[in-house]
Amino acid sequence: MVKAILMGAWSGAVLFSLAxxxxxxxLLAVGGxxxxxxxxxxxxxxxRKFTILSGNSDSGRAKALSxxxxxxxxxAVRELVEALEFIKNERSAxxxxxxxxxxxxxxxxxxxxxxxxxxxxxxxxxxxxxSASGSDFIEMYAGVGAKRVRDLFASARAAAASQGSRTAVIxxxxxxxxxxxxxxxxxxxxxxxxxxxxxxxxxGLSAVRDDVRxxxxxxxxxxxxxxxxxxxxxxxxxxxxxxxxxxxxxxxxLRIHTARKPLANDVDLAKVAREAYxxxxxxxxxxxxxxxxxxxxxxxxxxxxEDFSEAMEKVIMGERIQRKPDDEQLMRVxxxxxxxxxxxxxxxxxxxxxxxxxxxxxxxxxxRHSPRSDLSLETRGQIERRICVLVAGVVxxxxxxxxxxxGASQDISQALDAARLIxxxxxxxxxxxxxxxxxxxxxxxxxxxxxxxxxxxxxxIISARRDQIVRMAEFLCREERMDGESFRxxxxxxx
Ligand code: ATP
Numbered sequence: 423m424v425k426a427i428l429m430g431a432w433s434g435a436v437l438f439s440l441a442x443x444x445x446x447x448x449l450l451a452v453g454g455x456x457x458x459x460x461x462x463x464x465x466x467x468x469x470r471k472f473t474i475l476s477g478n479s480d481s482g483r484a485k486a487l488s489x490x491x492x493x494x495x496x497x498a499v500r501e502l503v504e505a506l507e508f509i510k511n512e513r514s515a516x517x518x519x520x521x522x523x524x525x526x527x528x529x530x531x532x533x534x535x536x537x538x539x540x541x542x543x544x545x546x547x548x549x550x551x552x553s554a555s556g557s558d559f560i561e562m563y564a565g566v567g568a569k570r571v572r573d574l575f576a577s578a579r580a581a582a583a584s585q586g587s588r589t590a591v592i593x594x595x596x597x598x599x600x601x602x603x604x605x606x607x608x609x610x611x612x613x614x615x616x617x618x619x620x621x622x623x624x625x626g627l628s629a630v631r632d633d634v635r636x637x638x639x640x641x642x643x644x645x646x647x648x649x650x651x652x653x654x655x656x657x658x659x660x661x662x663x664x665x666x667x668x669x670x671x672x673x674x675x676l677r678i679h680t681a682r683k684p685l686a687n688d689v690d691l692a693k694v695a696r697e698a699y700x701x702x703x704x705x706x707x708x709x710x711x712x713x714x715x716x717x718x719x720x721x722x723x724x725x726x727x728e729d730f731s732e733a734m735e736k737v738i739m740g741e742r743i744q745r746k747p748d749d750e751q752l753m754r755v756x757x758x759x760x761x762x763x764x765x766x767x768x769x770x771x772x773x774x775x776x777x778x779x780x781x782x783x784x785x786x787x788x789x790r791h792s793p794r795s796d797l798s799l800e801t802r803g804q805i806e807r808r809i810c811v812l813v814a815g816v817v818x819x820x821x822x823x824x825x826x827x828x829g830a831s832q833d834i835s836q837a838l839d840a841a842r843l844i845x846x847x848x849x850x851x852x853x854x855x856x857x858x859x860x861x862x863x864x865x866x867x868x869x870x871x872x873x874x875x876x877x878x879x880x881x882x883i884i885s886a887r888r889d890q891i892v893r894m895a896e897f898l899c900r901e902e903r904m905d906g907e908s909f910r911x912x913x914x915x916x917x
Pocket of ligand 1: 494
């Protein structure tokens with residue numbers, strides 16, 4: 423629109439200058455410059471279209487989605503629905519003198535369903551719904567971002583008015599891109615202007631028409647980066663935390679994503695959910711998809727539990743490495759991984775889901791654990807057991823093959839981090855101390871002591887099961903993989 427007006431004005435000026443015999447050189451130069459800038463910015467400088475998704479028609483790219491399609495986020499859904507009720511039942515909110523909410527911030531790690539929640543909110547409210555991403559507002563030219571913010575709110579109000587609705591919902595994904603603390607960016611004037619404009623719009627100060635209310639739903643993975651002005655009550659009134667799902671949540675999400683997939687009787691989704699510790703909704707969707715692809719590749723029309731195991735390894739570790747190590751290295755990888763697995767199983771029976779020596783991604787082999795419960799707090803004893811399992815790989819190599827290898831570097835750095843965590847949380851023998859104020863020698867002594875204790879404990883567990891480890895390592899070199907049940911059966915066998 424703006425572009426069309428400017429072009430019309432420019433053409434008129436050129437024609438007029440020609441008619442009166444004036445010099446058109448400067449006008450042509452200005453026109454040429456404008457064309458160049460438009461070409462360089464891909465035509466994005468002035469006009470920006472935002473996706474308008476109407477809640478009623480749910481047109482555009484989003485297909486109708488309801489809160490029932492979102493698993494494991496009951497708390498987030500409840501909070502969101504409660505906030506949206508004020509929009510749906512405006513009269514009762516007005517009766518109670520409730521100020522309508524202006525903003526809801528969905529905060530949480532990637533892939534947990536924030537965009538899904540916003541889309542479900544659109545269907546739920548039947549309000550006019552516009553979607554944009556933080557990066558849509560970022561441009562190197564001064565004032566463009568602020569203009570886009572103004573356009574977005576104006577479009578929302580106009581779209582709502584044209585549909586006879588009193589409410590519009592604007593969804594801004596990755597709000598941290600435009601809502602970061604002011605004064606931080608190198609080209610901070612432009613960023614700051616954009617954010618200021620958003621604050622103004624959210625306050626409703628620039629609204630020409632105040633008969634349409636705009637609710638902003640924004641999503642971010644980084645609340646810590648946001649400007650405090652954005653987070654103060656009256657702007658984003660609610661911060662809804664959208665966390666990684668727990669085991670029950672993972673089961674719900676798996677059920678949603680396998681609802682239309684043919685599953686074999688041996689598939690226990692609750693077990694898959696338990697083993698998928700730390701997976702986000704996006705991981706779980708990918709897991710169900712990969713399992714179906716594997717079944718299809720194998721020429722089966724039904725997805726088995728084996729497909730889920732293989733898919734889980736693929737989602738965690740990446741695609742299989744085609745290059746196979748030589749026999750000696752393969753034996754070393756097997757002995758290393760079995761060291762981790764045996765110590766883990768002895769310290770926490772039932773904790774091993776599978777042991778593999780087929781390389782994937784950057785790993786030559788790995789042990790997949792099936793955690794008993796979703797831990798959010800760890801005691802000193804639990805961290806010490808973690809250290810013991812981490813160093814068990816290299817301990818096993820030393821005891822069975824005579825020396826360790828560089829394959830343990832990652833394990834060692836994780837074990838050292840875990841030991842530092844013990845000191846940092848005041849769980850070490852030094853008590854509650856500041857790591858920074860502690861004499862360096864004392865600090866090293868405590869860290870080294872914790873790791874050494876883990877090594878000694880691992881060594882005693884491995885030495886007592888040396889023959890089983892050698893036998894299982896030979897099996898792994900032949901078969902590549904052992905599931906948790908066969909591993910436990912082998913471990914229980916007499917040497
Ligand atoms: P990001 O922060 O990276 O933008 P997000 O939190 O917005 O991620 P979504 O885009 O909503 O994540 O989710 C990506 C995909 O993962 C969805 O299309 C869906 O298939 C799946 N998914 C994520 N969370 C859930 C959930 N809670 N229930 C069902 N499916 C989910």
